[in-house]
Amino acid sequence: MGFRESLSEEDKEVWEALLNESKRQNQGLELIPSENFVSRAVLQALGSVFTNKYSEGYPHKRYYGGNEFVDAVESLAIERAKKLFGAEHVNVQPYSGSPANIEVYFALLNFGDKVMGMNLSQGGHLTHGHKVNFSGRAYNFVQYGVDRETELIDYDEVRKLALKEKPKLILSGATAYPREIDFKAFSEIAEEAGAMSMADISHIAGLVVGGVHKSPFPFTDIVTTTTHKTLRGPRGAMIMCKEKFAQAIDRAVFPGMQGGPHNHVTAAKAVAFSEALKPEFKDYAAQIVKNAKALAEGLMEEGLRLVSGGTDNHLILIDLTKKGVSGKEAEAALDKAGITVNKNMIPYDTRSPFDPSGIRLGTPALTTRGMKEGEMKEVAELIGRAISGVNDEAMLAKIKGDVRELSSQFPLYDWY
Numbered sequence: 001m002g003f004r005e006s007l008s009e010e011d012k013e014v015w016e017a018l019l020n021e022s023k024r025q026n027q028g029l030e031l032i033p034s035e036n037f038v039s040r041a042v043l044q045a046l047g048s049v050f051t052n053k054y055s056e057g058y059p060h061k062r063y064y065g066g067n068e069f070v071d072a073v074e075s076l077a078i079e080r081a082k083k084l085f086g087a088e089h090v091n092v093q094p095y096s097g098s099p100a101n102i103e104v105y106f107a108l109l110n111f112g113d114k115v116m117g118m119n120l121s122q123g124g125h126l127t128h129g130h131k132v133n134f135s136g137r138a139y140n141f142v143q144y145g146v147d148r149e150t151e152l153i154d155y156d157e158v159r160k161l162a163l164k165e166k167p168k169l170i171l172s173g174a175t176a177y178p179r180e181i182d183f184k185a186f187s188e189i190a191e192e193a194g195a196m197s198m199a200d201i202s203h204i205a206g207l208v209v210g211g212v213h214k215s216p217f218p219f220t221d222i223v224t225t226t227t228h229k230t231l232r233g234p235r236g237a238m239i240m241c242k243e244k245f246a247q248a249i250d251r252a253v254f255p256g257m258q259g260g261p262h263n264h265v266t267a268a269k270a271v272a273f274s275e276a277l278k279p280e281f282k283d284y285a286a287q288i289v290k291n292a293k294a295l296a297e298g299l300m301e302e303g304l305r306l307v308s309g310g311t312d313n314h315l316i317l318i319d320l321t322k323k324g325v326s327g328k329e330a331e332a333a334l335d336k337a338g339i340t341v342n343k344n345m346i347p348y349d350t351r352s353p354f355d356p357s358g359i360r361l362g363t364p365a366l367t368t369r370g371m372k373e374g375e376m377k378e379v380a381e382l383i384g385r386a387i388s389g390v391n392d393e394a395m396l397a398k399i400k401g402d403v404r405e406l407s408s409q410f411p412l413y414d415w416y
Contacts, residue, residue: 033362080273107252123177173200206230210285233272298380
């Protein structure tokens, strides 16, 4: 066919970028809470011949021939997801988390319908109704946040808002909320308000599976999640729902919003779900939370203020206001030190989203590498030093050396 066997021969520029990224991941500390490291098996499925196949439709109901093996792998993914979460119906075809959320709205709402979701600046997601996103433009979102003093969701206030506004759908879930979410309370509020209940568990799906976070099942009507983050699978998503919503959801995904599914990603999802069904995954999920708590304690010992005073999950939000450092400055300094985080708004932030007052970090990726509470104390100290010396290039270079020393004790795969 004329294809060369090796990427290093076929495209040296992409190969070089890939090697550099592998080096960056190996030598640094990946602390973005939505990132993780997949297994070699997941990588193998992602790079498989399933990428060559078109499969519009669903298992055994395709618009193309030659799909018997695609049907087998998608059916595996569906059944494994059902077992993991206790879901009545699962659609594993959504390309990513944002399309999955939009597909739920498309399935169950009319344009202009009223929806409740969490404010982006207080922990929500763009697709939870932000005005610059399709969700906020196509639907009438009413947004709730957190209490100004406790920085926690006030369920009584959510209930009052729901009964006042009478939305058609109430969405729970967050991307920058470090505390446990009571999905049952949200479901009961939705029922009282005459609304459907939806939960976006993209960040905490692995914690739910591992039994260290409350589950939105069986009471929530529709649940969306990405398959990466704490679930440690490929970049993708799925929608889970009660059986009565199954037909509407499936039609919204295909043909409503998507064409052919990404079969190589579906195969990788099936592999990741199999991994998550193993007993050791519960140990992994529990360690994520233990590490997050240890990291939070260490950061507070470094004199850093944490939003809500700590964490219940995998995620920590640091308020840098009293340090006189912006989130953008801290992110850049930590990058130079080999520590990857992301700038993030804090509740009631007075700064811009492009240069907010906080940074967001989490423990899924470092936990995958095998780090535990002792290493989290070291990481907290490294972060504290970097934030104290954001403009001290020599200090940041010294910290980067310390980061490499720590990382070298927990090597990632080197599959090239």
